Amino acid sequence: MIVKLLIKNSLRHKLRTTLTVLGIGVAVGAFGLLRTVITSWYASVEVAAADRLIARQAVSFIFPLPYAYRDKIEKVPGVEKVTYLNWFQGVYIDKDQFFPRMACDANTLFDVYPEFIVSKEELEAFKKERNACVLGQDIANKYGLKIGDMMNIDGDIYPGQWQFVVRAIYKPRTPTVDGTQMFFHWEYLDERMKQDAPVRAGQVGWYAVKIKNPDDAAMISEQIDALFANSSSETKTETEKAFQNSFLKAYSAIITAINIMAILIIGVILLVLANTMIMSARERSSEYAVMKTLGFTGKHLFGLVTGESILIGIIGGVAGYFLTIFFVNGFSAVVPKNYFPVFVLEDITMIQEFGFAIIVGLIAGIIPVYHTIKTSIIDGFRHIG
Amino acid sequence: MPAVPFQYMLGSFKRRRLTMIITMGGFALVIFVYTAVLMMSHGVEKTLATGGSEQNVVVSRKSSQGEISSIIDGDAVNVILTLPQIAKDANGRTLATAEPVVVINLYKKDDGGMSNVTIRGVDETAFKVRAHVKITDGKMFAPGSRDIVVGKAVNSGFAGTSIGERIKIANDYWTIVGVMSAEGSAFESEIWGDSKQLQAAFNRQNTISTMTFRMTDQASIDEIKKAFESDRRLVQYEPKTEIKFYKEQSELLAAFLKALGTAVTFIFSFGAIIGAVITMYTAVANRTTEIGTLRALGFRRRSVLFSFLIESVFLALIGGAGGVALAAFLQFFSISTINFNSFAELSFAFSLSPEIIINAMFFSVFMGVFGGFFPSIRAARLKIVDALRNE
Numbered sequence: 108m109i110v111k112l113l114i115k116n117s118l119r120h121k122l123r124t125t126l127t128v129l130g131i132g133v134a135v136g137a138f139g140l141l142r143t144v145i146t147s148w149y150a151s152v153e154v155a156a157a158d159r160l161i162a163r164q165a166v167s168f169i170f171p172l173p174y175a176y177r178d179k180i181e182k183v184p185g186v187e188k189v190t191y192l193n194w195f196q197g198v199y200i201d202k203d204q205f206f207p208r209m210a211c212d213a214n215t216l217f218d219v220y221p222e223f224i225v226s227k228e229e230l231e232a233f234k235k236e237r238n239a240c241v242l243g244q245d246i247a248n249k250y251g252l253k254i255g256d257m258m259n260i261d262g263d264i265y266p267g268q269w270q271f272v273v274r275a276i277y278k279p280r281t282p283t284v285d286g287t288q289m290f291f292h293w294e295y296l297d298e299r300m301k302q303d304a305p306v307r308a309g310q311v312g313w314y315a316v317k318i319k320n321p322d323d324a325a326m327i328s329e330q331i332d333a334l335f336a337n338s339s340s341e342t343k344t345e346t347e348k349a350f351q352n353s354f355l356k357a358y359s360a361i362i363t364a365i366n367i368m369a370i371l372i373i374g375v376i377l378l379v380l381a382n383t384m385i386m387s388a389r390e391r392s393s394e395y396a397v398m399k400t401l402g403f404t405g406k407h408l409f410g411l412v413t414g415e416s417i418l419i420g421i422i423g424g425v426a427g428y429f430l431t432i433f434f435v436n437g438f439s440a441v442v443p444k445n446y447f448p449v450f451v452l453e454d455i456t457m458i459q460e461f462g463f464a465i466i467v468g469l470i471a472g473i474i475p476v477y478h479t480i481k482t483s484i485i486d487g488f489r490h491i492g
Numbered sequence: 493m494p495a496v497p498f499q500y501m502l503g504s505f506k507r508r509r510l511t512m513i514i515t516m517g518g519f520a521l522v523i524f525v526y527t528a529v530l531m532m533s534h535g536v537e538k539t540l541a542t543g544g545s546e547q548n549v550v551v552s553r554k555s556s557q558g559e560i561s562s563i564i565d566g567d568a569v570n571v572i573l574t575l576p577q578i579a580k581d582a583n584g585r586t587l588a589t590a591e592p593v594v595v596i597n598l599y600k601k602d603d604g605g606m607s608n609v610t611i612r613g614v615d616e617t618a619f620k621v622r623a624h625v626k627i628t629d630g631k632m633f634a635p636g637s638r639d640i641v642v643g644k645a646v647n648s649g650f651a652g653t654s655i656g657e658r659i660k661i662a663n664d665y666w667t668i669v670g671v672m673s674a675e676g677s678a679f680e681s682e683i684w685g686d687s688k689q690l691q692a693a694f695n696r697q698n699t700i701s702t703m704t705f706r707m708t709d710q711a712s713i714d715e716i717k718k719a720f721e722s723d724r725r726l727v728q729y730e731p732k733t734e735i736k737f738y739k740e741q742s743e744l745l746a747a748f749l750k751a752l753g754t755a756v757t758f759i760f761s762f763g764a765i766i767g768a769v770i771t772m773y774t775a776v777a778n779r780t781t782e783i784g785t786l787r788a789l790g791f792r793r794r795s796v797l798f799s800f801l802i803e804s805v806f807l808a809l810i811g812g813a814g815g816v817a818l819a820a821f822l823q824f825f826s827i828s829t830i831n832f833n834s835f836a837e838l839s840f841a842f843s844l845s846p847e848i849i850i851n852a853m854f855f856s857v858f859m860g861v862f863g864g865f866f867p868s869i870r871a872a873r874l875k876i877v878d879a880l881r882n883e
Contacts, residue, residue, distance in 0.1 A: 123770055130766030137760035144752070166662055167596045167608060169560060169835075170694070198555045263556045266563065266728065306697060339663055339695075356605025357837070360829040364532065365752070371521050372760050378518040379767040382511050386774050434759065474510075 113414045116387075123383060128423045130379040131467075134372050135427020135460050140434040141369040142456040145362055150283045150449040152355060155347040157321040159219065162331055163313040163350075165341040169194075171310035172340050174297075183330050185323045186316055190215035193293055193312035197260040197269060206246050207285075208260065209312070210293040213239075219317045222280040229254070229275035237295050239274035245286035245448070247276045258289075265296060267303065285448035315347070373463050376423070380471035384416045388475030395479050396487025405480040412479060413472030420468025424461045431460065496799050497786055504779065504803075512807060515771045518764035519811025519859060520818065522757060527819035527852045529753025531842040532827075533746045539840040540742040540831075543677035544734035546710055548621060551703040551720075554730045558741065558834040559593040559610070559701050564729060566698030571725050577712040578705045581620060588705035589618040592691050595836045596661055596683075598650040600828075607828075609646055610836040611661070613687030613700075621706050625679050630655040630670030638689055641670035643680035645839030649828050659683075662693035678738070681828070681839045704734065744832040761859055768863025772804050776871040783871055784879025797872035804864025805857055812856025819852075820844055 117124050162180065164170035171193070181189045193210040213234045217225055225233070225241065232254075233239045242252060252258065258271045271291050279286040293311065300308040318327055328344035335342045345353075355362070388395075395408060431452060439450040505512055551572060556562035569590045579587045595608040612618075615635060619625055633639035642653050658665040666685060674680050691697070707713065713733055720726045732740075776783070783796055791799075819842075826841035 122773065126766050126770050126773075130763045130770070133766070134760045134763035137756055137763075140759070141756060166660075167594065169595055169608075196557070196561060202555070202557060261555050263553065263561045264563075266553065306695065337663070341663065353606040356600070356603065357607040357830040359600075359603055359605055360827040361749075364528075364827070368525055368529075368753075368756060371525050372756075372763070375518055375521050375760055375763045375767075378514050378521070379763055379770070382514045382518075382767055383770055385511055385514070386770070438755075 109410065109414065112411070113418050116411070117415050117419055120387070123386070124419060127379060127383045127419055128426055131376050131420065131423025131464065132426030132430050134376040134379070135424055135464060136430030136434050138369050138372045138376075138463070139427065139431030139452070139456055139460055140438060141365050141372070142459060143431070143435050143438075143450065143452050144447070145365055145369075146453045146456060147447045147450045148355065148358070148362065150451070151285065152348055152351045154222065154281070154283050155351050156222075157324070157346065157348070158318050159347040160316040160318060160324060160328055160331070160344050161313055161347050161350040162316060162328075162342045162344040165332075165343040168313070170340070171307075171312055172314065172342065174309045174311050176314065176335065176342070177311075179334050180314055180316060180331055183327060183334070185318050185320065185327050187319050188215055188218050188317040189314055190219040190317075191293065191311040191314045192216075192290075193296060193310075194264070195262075195291075195296065196264050197262045199258065199260050200250075204250075206243075207288045209288065209290055210296040211290040213290075213292050216290060217277075219315050222284045223277040224280055225275050225277045233275040236272065236274055237292055238271055240271040240289055240291035241275040241277055242273055243286040243288045244276055244278050246289060247273070265299070265307075267299065282451050283449050287448040316344075373467065376463070377467045377471055380416060380420060380423070380467055381474060383419070384412065384471050384475045385478075387415070388412060388479050392479075392482060392487045396482070396484045399484050399487070408479050409472075409476050412476045413469055416472035416475075417465055417468035420464040420471070421461070424464030427460055427464070428457060431456070496795055496802060497791060498799075500782070500786065501799055501803050501806075504775065504782075508775065508778075511771050511774070515768050516807050516811035516814065518767040519808045519856060520815040522761045522764045522859065523812040523815025523852050523856055524818050526753070526757040526761075526855060527816050527844075527848060528822055528842065529749060529757065530848045530851065531819060531822060531844055532840075533750040533753070534845055534848060535826075535840040535843040536746040536749065536831075536838070537739070537742045538843050539676060539838065540678050540738040541735060542624075542675055543622075543679055544736075544738040545622070546733055546735055547706055548734035549705055549707055549713065549716060549731045550734050550737040551705075551729050551731045552701075552737070554728055558836075560595055560835060562593075562701045564590070564700050564703060566700075568725060568729060569698075569700060569703060571723065572703060572705075572729075575705075575716065575719060577707055577709070577716050577719075579708045585617070586705070587617060587621050588703060589614055589621050590687065590700045590703045591618070592687055592694065592696050592699070593701035594690070594694055596659075598646070598653065598659070601649060601651050604651075607650075607830060608836045609650065609683060610681065610834065611640075611683040611685060611690065613690035614684050615687055618684070618704075621704055622674070622679065624677065625672055625674040627670045628673045630668075633669050633684075633686060635686060636689065637686060638664060638666045638693075639669045640666045640683050640685040641672050642668055643682045643684075644671060644673045645680040645826075645828060646683060646837075647671045649837075649839060664693060676841065678741075678831075678838055681837050741831065741833045745829075745838075748832070757855075761855070765859050765863045768804055768807065768859065769867060771807075772800060772864050772867035773870070775803070776800065776867045779871075780874065780879050783874055784876050784881075787874070787876045788880065793872045796874075797868045800868035800871045801861065801864045804868070805860035808856045808860025808863065809853065812853055812859075815856075816849055816852050 190212045195208045195210050252273050256273045260269045262269050324346050331344045332342050435452045552562035592613040596611050597606050598609045647653050655668050658667050716731050720731050822842035828839040831838040
């Protein structure tokens with residue numbers, strides 16, 4: 108009965124209600140897009156495995172560690188497997204084509220990173236060839252690269268011309284796993300360094316360590332760091348999650364700015380809805396006066412006005428939900444995959460959207476309700492337009 | 493220009509204060525966000541651009557994206573130093589500085605997060621080549637010592653960076669002896685130490701990252717470029733004016749901020765536009781009799797159209813001006829984040845420019861016109877008789 112009245116009321120000004128729903132919908136959509144940008148940013152932290160440690164140079168990530176550390180780390184009790192990587196970068200095609208390019212240990216990489224799925228045959232082919240590389244599925248698709256294709260990369264951190272042949276393409280296990288990376292043999296890099304720049308040979312960027320029991324992470328990290336304390340390259344070992352988090356912390360200012368934007372958008376939604384509700388209530392002043400005369404109390408009027416406001420808010424939220432899907436798809440189609448390797452609309456974002464739609468509906472009803480209840484019956488009847 | 497009933501417009505503003513204020517509030521929020529985003533983007537560009545001089549040239553390895561991925565070996569440095577276009581100081585010493593650049597991790601004061609801070613190896617010539625960099629507190633480090641000076645932004649933003657404190661770099665403790673300022677440029681986000689000491693500490697032998705020198709004459713940049721292209725020993729390096737070099741360093745971050753911000757404001761500006769459409773439609777509906785009266789008094793259809801359109805644009809402009817005014821306060825704040833190019837922390841202030849204000853006001857007018865267009869047409873289309881008969 109009440110719901111019917113609410114629906115009837117909200118349909119009295121069809122154009123206005125439609126516009127309000129649209130306005131809320133678009134703003135909710137923008138909110139959803141911004142929140143998705145942030146959750147995507149955090150995606151790397153979410154997927155970080157609990158049983159993986161990262162050991163890097165203590166002063167900064169950009170300094171290498173000796174290759175000789177590998178055996179020592181492997182002997183630490185509780186360590187299951189050790190692999191190592193080296194940030195290579197370089198320029199592929201031109202400077203704007205950015206995706207991670209790293210040297211790796213072909214024999215252990217996929218044991219430590221089981222979320223990258225490679226077929227057995229491709230993996231064997233990759234292992235056999237010195238200048239072979241593995242590409243993430245997204246990157247292979249983007250550049251139309253197939254098994255057997257050549258990739259020419261102009262080195263920057265490691266000067267010179269580098270040529271790789273694609274021998275394997277990995278698939279991310281879940282949609283939140285990064286499918287935009289390129290890996291090649293560390294030996295290929297190291298041999299070149301031995302010839303061109305002997306001081307830079309025998310070095311790796313960081314070690315990724317798979318441990319048997321995630322509960323031992325802190326203890327094992329300490330033991331690894333203790334091995335190399337007071338050497339010329341001290342290590343800092345932490346869980347992959349902590350490591351990824353420290354990367355994100357560096358961008359905290361941008362993330363805060365985006366969050367503030369998202370909050371201001373909710374402000375716009377509130378203004379649009381409040382505006383509509385104030386107008387409706389003003390037009391219906393004399394009706395509310397009639398209801399008061401008939402004995403309806405403030406409680407009833409409160410239910411009537413905020414109920415309508417929340418109803419419109421929810422319908423706007425539903426419209427916004429569909430628009431979010433549209434925006435998110437559009438955004439990931441336009442923005443190069445490598446900016447956001449993972450761009451997925453999360454459930455939490457949708458829940459937030461509906462939550463805010465309802466809260467905004469409630470708040471937007473407050474001013475008109477206050478006015479309606481305050482207005483004396485006589486003034487209500489006297490009201491025009 | 494048709495006659496527009498301005499008196500009448502003002503009167504109606506007064507009557508519908510609340511919805512008018514809410515509509516303006518919507519516009520103000522959109523313009524605030526739009527302006528703030530442009531100010532951030534402009535702040536990044538400005539911070540990096542003020543570090544550069546037209547008179548200076550930065551040499552880096554071709555295809556390196558930032559200073560830390562650039563490598564120049566010592567032999568090439570010696571070749572570059574022989575270029576006749578490099579200016580000399582009064583004592584006949586070349587105004588050139590060859591600098592190893594690395595980043596180290598420090599902890600931020602505000603959230604305890606870790607970030608990369610650029611550490612640059614210099615000698616006293618660096619302060620001559622970049623005259624705007626000055627020690628404002630404490631003293632300059634002594635040549636050959638393991639002392640360092642920190643930029644103002646590092647000093648205020650990172651823990652453990654006050655004068656007298658020590659930072660562990662490459663297995664040794666380095667003492668902070670001074671704080672430097674650089675007119676708000678990116679150097680304020682850096683740490684400077686003795687270049688020879690840093691090369692040794694980071695096991696860099698005689699290689700450096702980039703080289704900066706003063707030209708005898710601004711026009712010699714073309715000659716310098718030619719010299720680099722024609723010399724086999726220099727062909728893998730690239731000279732650029734400092735201005736251009738730093739501008740490129742700002743590109744990624746500035747473009748990212750601008751693109752994301754503009755896209756999102758455009759989307760949610762529709763929310764505010766629709767808010768205005770609702771307000772204006774209701775205004776037309778409520779004032780039907782009044783419109784009929786105006787028409788009966790002899791105002792033309794287009795006068796009515798313009799009156800409503802102007803009302804809407806007026807609302808948007810006031811809202812927009814409010815948004816810009818609010819955003820102007822952001823100039824007192826500076827934020828600090830990782831610059832994508834240099835992979836190091838960069839502190840920059842929100843920066844307002846006339847261009848941004850003009851952009852924001854244009855955007856307001858655009859929203860006002862869009863918001864008022866259809867309601868105005870409806871108002872203009874009303875027949876006098878029907879309008880007067882209303883209720």
